Amino acid sequence: MEVVASAPGKVLITGGYLILERPNAGIVLSTNARFYAMVKPLLEEVQPESWAWAWTDVKVTSPQLSRETTYKLSLKNSTLQCISSRDSTNPFVEQAVQYAVAASKVIFVDKEKKDALNKLLLLGLDITILGSNDFYSYRNQIEARGLPLTPDALASLPPFSSIMFNSEASNGTISGERCKPEVAKTGLGSSAAMTTSVVAALLHYLGVVNLPFSAKSLPEGNTNNSDLDLVHVIAQSAHCIAQGKIGSGFDVSAAVYGSQRYVRFSPAVLSSAQVIGGKCLQEVVTDILQEKWDHQKFHFSLPPLMTLLLGEPGTGGSSTPSMVGSVKQWQKSDPQKSLETWKKLAYANSVLEAQLKSLNKLAEDHWDTYRHTLAVCSGCGHERWMEQVTDQHQESIVKSLLGARDAFLEIRFHMRQMGKAAGVPIEPESQTQLLDATMNMEGVLLAGVPGAGGYDAVFAVILGEANNAVIKSWSSVGVLPLLVREDPKGVSLENGDPRAKEVSSAISSIQIN
Structure with missing residues (x-):
């Protein structure tokens, strides 16, 4: 039996820095760039003497890095011990394996299920991980x-x-x-997508969850799905421990549930996992599963006929942890000014969110008018959009488009101000020039720096068929337009090894004229 699970990368379009603190929300879009984890047994059958063993074998293969790492997994403690070169280890995969196995042991309490789990583990775990090209430069x-x-x-x-x-x-x-x-990465959250795919594949393989073959977008509201919620809690815990800090978690949440409006969980839910010594991993996982995870995830996706485009400027990467540290230091040194800035940012974020929601509703209620309006606006600059209005519904659509644009300009302004005050290049001057020029192009709604900002990437949200002009413009100034697009779906099972597909899932639906 082989299980293949995949999880998407992400783009945070609003909520940079604010999303670190509750109750601030961020809009995070999942993408068609996906990480894949394949899990199958190492052995064809359980050896007769294996029931006396205290360890089983685990092999992790990363073909893109030409790496293979072997481990012994303690059946008692659910912990890994590397028996090959430590240079080839990956802490995110290691923690994903340990936490998923520990969760399985915690959840299966009756003897029959425990015996079945141990029998499966004694066959060994053969894990292969693959990431879409889009994650890398x-x-x-x-x-x-x-x-x-x-x-x-x-x-x-x-x-x-x-x-x-x-x-x-x-x-x-x-x-x-x-x-x-x-x-070199493109900032799509590769570690979160990889961790989530490994956790999901293992939990499904071990019989703890039953994941769908076709991922779905989040339904309306902050709804629960016990299988996905378990994948989320275990992936979130493993990811935080692997990176050595408790982040906001929006990247893991997007990898599990897909595009969403996200409010972070209280860091205290992982306090048990931070205690060094004293507790075995299964006790830690028991505590984590009993905690009240208070994150919020609400359905969100771009309105119809809008395209997310990402670009790689090639001007050198930025250290997100360093930039976050500088912003936090500024908050401490100037609490009044920083609070004012955050309030203004939070308000502008909420206005943008409201306008995009309004556009989704207008598309649903007046599809023909919406489609026509976006087609017309995609062929001219924003200053002429209102000239195209011929009826009340068109006027509502254009007002929401312009309202979203104004709110985003306000967000960019306050992010630049915050960057200057904290001494970090949240929107560097070179990016500002590129983004201003992009936002002034025909059919462009938004253009900004995702997440924490810096030099890593730029994004644009484009109306209708106007993306080819932006692609040509970016290419002409040394910005590499990526193949990534929004795909609002979260984690799911796959039908076999993705390398067997004739066309990569990352590019199958994309045509560049």
């Missing part, structure tokens, strides 16, 4: 091949391409020793 490879910085060049790469080793090293070695890979 292939800019250097494209430039080295003399290709233009276009989506066509990205689409020409084989699905799940290998990730290059450090360029300073010869054949991936330094002084005869294998060196760690230099992985």
Whole structure:
């Protein structure tokens, strides 16, 4: 039996920094970039003498890094012990395995289920992880091949391409020793998507949850789904422990549930996991499962006929933890000014959210008018949108479009002010020039820096068919337009190894003219 689960990457379009503190909300969009985890047994049958064993074998393979790591898994404590080179380990995968196995042992209380679980574990765990190309930067490879910085060049790469080793090293070695890979990322939350896919695949494989083959968007309201909620709690816990801090968790939540309006959980729910020593992992997981997880996730997705476009500026990455630390330091040093800025940001975020919700409702109630209005507005600049209005419903749609645009300009202004006050480049000058030029193009609704900002990426929300002009414009100034688009669905099972598909899931639905 083989189980394959996948989880999406994310783009945080509002709520940068504010989302770290309750009750501030953020809008996070899940994408068609997905991480895949494949789980199957290492052995065909349980060895007769294996019931006396205290350990079982685990193998983790990452083909894109040409890495294979082997472990012994304690059947008593659910902990891993690496028996191959520590250079090839991945803390996110390790914690995902440990927490998923521990959760399985906690949940299966009757003897029959425990025996079945141990029998399955004694077959060993063979885990393979793969990430869509979209999670990684292939800019250097494209430039080295003399290709233009276009989506066509990205689409020409084989699905799940290998990730290059450090360029300073010869054949991936330094002084005869294998060196760690230099992985340039695009900021889509690869560690959260990877952790979630491994947790989901293991929990399903071990019979703890029953996940759907076709992921669905979140329904309206802050609804519960016991299987997804368990995947979320275990993935969130494993991810926080692996990264060594309790973050806001919006990336894991998006990986589990898909696009949403998110309010973070109280950090106290993971207080048990932070205590070093004294408790075994299964006791920690028991405590975590008994906690009241108070995060909120409400259905949200972009209105119809709008396209999310991401670009990689290639101007060097930014350290999110460092930037967050600087902003927190500024909050402490100037609490009054920082509180004023946060209130203004929170208000502008809520206005943008309300306008996008209004557009979704208008599309639902007046589809033909909505479709016509967006088609017309996609062909002209924002200053002419109101000129196109011919009836009341069109006027409502254009007012919401302009209201969303104004709110986002307000968000960008306050984010820049916060960056200047904290001494960090939340929206660097080079990005400001690019984003202003993009927002002034025909058919562009929004353009900004996602998440914590910096130099990593830019995004645009584009009306109708206007994305080709933005793609050409970005390419001409050295910004690589990515193949990523919004896909509001969360974690799901897959039908087999994604490498067997003729076309990568990341590019199957995208055509660049």
